[in-house]
Amino acid sequence: MDEKIRTIARLINWASNFLKSKQIPTHRLDSELLLAHLLNLKRIDLYLNPDQILNEEEWYGFKRLTMRRAKREPVSYITGHKEFWSLDFIVTGDVLVPRPETELLVEEALKIFRTNRLSTDCCLILEIGTGSGAVAVSLAKELPGVSVIATDYSFDALRIAKKNAEKCQVIKNVNFLAGDIFGPFRNDRGLSDMIISNPPYIPDHVIQNLPPEVRDFEPVTALNGGKDGLDLYRRIIPQAARYLKKDGYLLLEIGENQEKKVTRMIRETGCFTQCSIIRDLGGNNRVVKTRKSRRSDH
Numbered sequence: 002m003d004e005k006i007r008t009i010a011r012l013i014n015w016a017s018n019f020l021k022s023k024q025i026p027t028h029r030l031d032s033e034l035l036l037a038h039l040l041n042l043k044r045i046d047l048y049l050n051p052d053q054i055l056n057e058e059e060w061y062g063f064k065r066l067t068m069r070r071a072k073r074e075p076v077s078y079i080t081g082h083k084e085f086w087s088l089d090f091i092v093t094g095d096v097l098v099p100r101p102e103t104e105l106l107v108e109e110a111l112k113i114f115r116t117n118r119l120s121t122d123c124c125l126i127l128e129i130g131t132g133s134g135a136v137a138v139s140l141a142k143e144l145p146g147v148s149v150i151a152t153d154y155s156f157d158a159l160r161i162a163k164k165n166a167e168k169c170q171v172i173k174n175v176n177f178l179a180g181d182i183f184g185p186f187r188n189d190r191g192l193s194d195m196i197i198s199n200p201p202y203i204p205d206h207v208i209q210n211l212p213p214e215v216r217d218f219e220p221v222t223a224l225n226g227g228k229d230g231l232d233l234y235r236r237i238i239p240q241a242a243r244y245l246k247k248d249g250y251l252l253l254e255i256g257e258n259q260e261k262k263v264t265r266m267i268r269e270t271g272c273f274t275q276c277s278i279i280r281d282l283g284g285n286n287r288v289v290k291t292r293k294s295r296r297s298d299h
Contacts, residue, residue: 007060010051012036016067023071031076035066038080073213086139090165095157097223099135102281103199105288106254107139109279110197113250113290114144125150127244129182129198129237132223134162134175136197141171149175150193152185155220182233183240195250196241200233202226202256230256234263242272245293253289260286267291 006012013032020028037044039062040055055063069079077083077098083090085099086107092098110126124147128137131151141149153159159177166172178185203224208216215224226232234253241251251273255263260278267273273291281287 007055008051009036009040009047009053009055012055012060012063013047016063019067020070023073025070025073031070032067034076035070035079036063038082039063039066073217075214075218078218083133085133085135086142088135088139088142088169090133090135090138091161091168092133093157093161094218095155095220096133096161097219099133102283102285102287103136103254104139105279105281106136106197106199106252107143109252109288109290110140110195110250111143113195114147124148124194125192126195126197127186127193128152129196130154130200130223130233131162131177132158132199134165134177136199137162137175138165138169138171140197141166141174142169145174147174150178150186151175152178152180152182154179154181155222158220158223182236183244186244191244191246193244193249194246195252196237196245197252198233198237199254200226200237202230202233202254202259204228204230226256229262230259231262231266234259234266238263238266239270242270242293247293247295249293251289251291251293254287255289257285260289263289264291 013036016032017029020031025031033044033047037047039059066079070076075098077092078094081091083092083098086104090099126140126147126149128149128151131137131153134151137149137151151162156179159179163177166175201224203226205225205227208225264276267276272293274294276291278286279288279290
């Protein structure tokens with residue numbers, strides 16, 4: 002490519018038009034993110050230096066990144082990074098890309114601590130299925146005195162989560178354990194102030210209809226929630242009260258039209274009270290929040 006055409010402005014336009022031809026709706030944004038990543042710049046820097054010329058190696062590098070995106074590989078997997086709760090997280094194909102709507106879990110957890118004026122120095126939070134560690138790390142960052150135990154059945158996911166805890170300087174506050182659901186806590190009942198989880202909740206018959214970025218690249222076991230998307234909820238909810246202190250909270254992210262079935266599961270345990278649904282910014286029912294009853298036998 003001619004040197005005069007290898008300017009930042011021209012290359013963004015080239016990549017944007019190419020990705021648009023591949024039916025990628027975020028073609029302009031993706032082009033900017035990829036070029037900023039390649040040049041180790043912020044997006045704003047691209048517009049402050051539109052006439053900067055890329056050398057031949059940089060041009061070929063940008064072309065390779067653009068071709069990967071054209072095959073619908075998520076930008077976060079290409080760059081290896083995703084922002085969540087204003088923190089920069091490492092992501093790979095071993096973990097789901099953290100979603101903005103999942104920040105609502107963190108937000109609601111923080112509201113509980115602040116509204117109830119809980120002392121963070123003696124509080125314990127359990128996260129089931131930590132993935133990249135986005136929720137656990139964000140909570141540990143916001144609540145320095147809290148201890149967080151985060152589990153996942155995937156050793157590869159835990160490796161990424163630990164890196165993120167180290168990167169965000171909260172590794173001393175978060176303990177990562179390998180295991181299925183409450184397996185690692187068999188002898189630690191009634192100790193936690195909060196259990197928080199974003200389980201797989203997509204019904205298996207919906208998986209094939211997901212965007213290719215999700216269907217073809219993200220780990221399916223972290224997406225597939227079984228026939229109706231609620232397999233993991235049927236395992237988490239009946240056991241959760243055993244591992245909570247009295248008045249402890251359970252926070253669960255949910256998918257579309259799942260709030261009624263999930264709240265019914267919670268009521269059927271007879272262990273919880275004050276069940277409520279919180280909507281995300283898109284108006285979707287996103288988080289179920291409930292509290293263990295003082296009268297619970299568990």
